[in-house]
Amino acid sequence: MSSEDITIDRTAVAEIAPTNVEDSSMKAKATSLYDEIVKKNPFFAAGGGLMLLGSALAIARSAIKSGSAFAYRQLLIDLEIPSKDKSYLWFLQWVGKYPQRSSRQLSVETSFHQHDNGSVTTNFQFVPGPGRHLIKYKGAYMLIRRERSGKMVDMTNGSPFETVTLTTLYRDRHLFKDLLLEAKELATKQNEGKTVIYTSWGPEWRPFGQPKSKRLLNSVILDEGIAKTILNDVRDFMGNGNWYFDRGIPYRRGYLLHGPPGSGKTSFIQALAGHLDYNICILNLAEPNLTDDRLNHLMNHIPERSILLLEDVDAAFNKREQTKEKGFNSSGVTFSGLLNSLDGVTSSEETITFMTTNHPEKLDPAILRPGRIDFKQYIGNATLYQMEKMFMKFYPNEHEKCKEFIDYCKTVDKSKTISTAQLQGIFVMNKNDTNGAISMIKEVYRN
Template identity: 35%
Template structure:
């Protein structure tokens, strides 16, 4: 039986193997190779670190505004038209240029063709005598910028140039942001600014509103000196299709502010997420909450039976709804209690987000509703909704000026709109709150009837030349035909669109259209109390 080897025997065995020349050579090769590889890695690591001292490297995440700035700047470089490796996307692009080419319009393309930098492909060019490389990283959805320079001012100048180029193109547009699935603000698209002159309201109404907003933006130091939170809220309420959303679009363009859409009914949104969203808004922007009365399962009215005083506003029959084609047209259909897709935002959470300790300052809040009486008084109080602006159905004044805006030549129609803007100081400092008045019988905005559809071809006829005086006369006749406060501006616009090249036919067919709409409204069971509208003026509460 062979015994267990002792240490002396093991030592002898190892010595015998090491005495072999082949084993000795392999050990030497391993040691020398390891030393050389270690030196190589050290030298190359030192060399790379030395070279990196001559490079400026910046990384931008895809959701950041700077990401779009750089992409837009890159698309305006000379080499971009000759780039051979690109990605193609069917979307609105990554910049404020949304005008489609005539060729695309002729092809009937509803989506714009965009060329984007290819993923993981470095695009190399020269910037102010410095070597520049831009690469879109696919793994982390980011972009890497490398500049062969040790001067940080070069990188700052590059980002500023990209920002200025983007902002210069954006002067004619406003940017629209919305919350993504993870609760971060994400750029959606850019929209052309809408001139304030295109909004047709009764004299002085829109001027008082825009002047109040301008005064707020210029009063930051005044608010800070007096310890007042630097926030302003506007509640636009009234008839569907009366232009509430269009007014907000125009104000955003006039003030040069981006619009952040807060969708309170978004599935998964709770009080904490809402507070975080509002707190992450930039200091100068417009926060938009549309149809705020329809945002909650049980409306925005609390049970005040246990609180002081009978603070219940009059009840409104929610079963009667109006239709419209403006962004604020939809009457708020509240989700049923068993609707699991609704958000988990509560009224108290909304109130805290608007003016709580963590609420963002510097922003302007616009909220719209078609059901003013359904709102809780706590939501409408000053500090949350400082200014209430009531929109109404179209007056004859508005009908006349809308007709002129359709058919008056630009050079002839200059100055036909509303009077000179009034100063904000002329706005009444306090007006006692009062419930909205009851309007005359109204007709809902409904889809075109076969009779009106038969007139669609008129819109494609050759333009009939008319003098400014003739257009004014036709506009006056058209206004006399339209009943006061019975049709929305959206419905009048839809009617005139059928005759955009034939103003005489628009006037001639107007009586029949008015009667037809009245009959359709009667068939739907509309009554004088179905819609709550008042004069389109602003009041402070």
């Protein structure tokens, strides 16, 4: 190695050495400063450093939470469906039959129907219960949260309030409307050709059981001309809304069908509703939890295209004698509350109300006033006209037997009567035996 090389190496070492010395000096100063600030400082020794660290973590956590919420608002969208909304039941029915869903928590909805012949049909439908569920609808994933409030309870029936919340990407928000329309169409399709029977459920109307098949109008045989007269009057009312409005007359009409039990009053109303493509809202005035306010609310929120039916109205208010002092019936409804609901300032418009009674003489004259009851019709026991029509309906082409049956009925004492319900029961028991039916009818008259 040359002397020149040695000189270069020494120079390099000389240049490096000061740097190492400076680094060491800086490290020593940093260590000394840390000791002065942290180790010897009583603030940090008392846990202030941990407090600062915790504060920093809390700020970071809050920032992350705010960022997540911001991202949620920007990317996702929620739709809340409360249980009091009409679409709530539509949605549960729809999602219960939707194939592409992931549910681990289920609720059962049981439908029970007893047929006229005594047989019973029971159906079970499983729908998503309270909890979280996932579906895929038209290529988009939706999270379903069904929540039941443990604190908010409907005081009228004790049932908790529920909500269903749908969550999906903001870009897929238009699918909410498509889904609800599909649920509505499914409900409408299931009720097609059927009559929905509504009953009061707290402050609202809800379907009672499964929709019933529409009853043909000619399946209920009333005395000659009665059915046609009522039908024409209802149609005239339905087609003259502007006539009522132009003259400032409340657009509502009340009907009273009165007569003995089993004469077909309720059956005719059901058949009439099916013929008009209407549903039926049945209101029991003797319901224990019914009050004037709730009665008024229900009668002002009747589902569209529905007939309001008040059965056995005489049993609820018998000339205001239920409690002699206050005029209450067994529920909290007063007689004046019923009258105000029928034609008071807050009474509903565009309504068709049917009342039935077996004892019209027990009704207070105030309820019979026009504006509350505009059309009264007596529907009695079976007449010769009804007997002949019913016989030929059950036994077509049996004209000779029908003549024999009618000739006998003409000889019976007029004080002895038979209801159409009894007559129908005899014909049902003797489906293919006209002689048996005639014999049973003679036995009924003899007794």
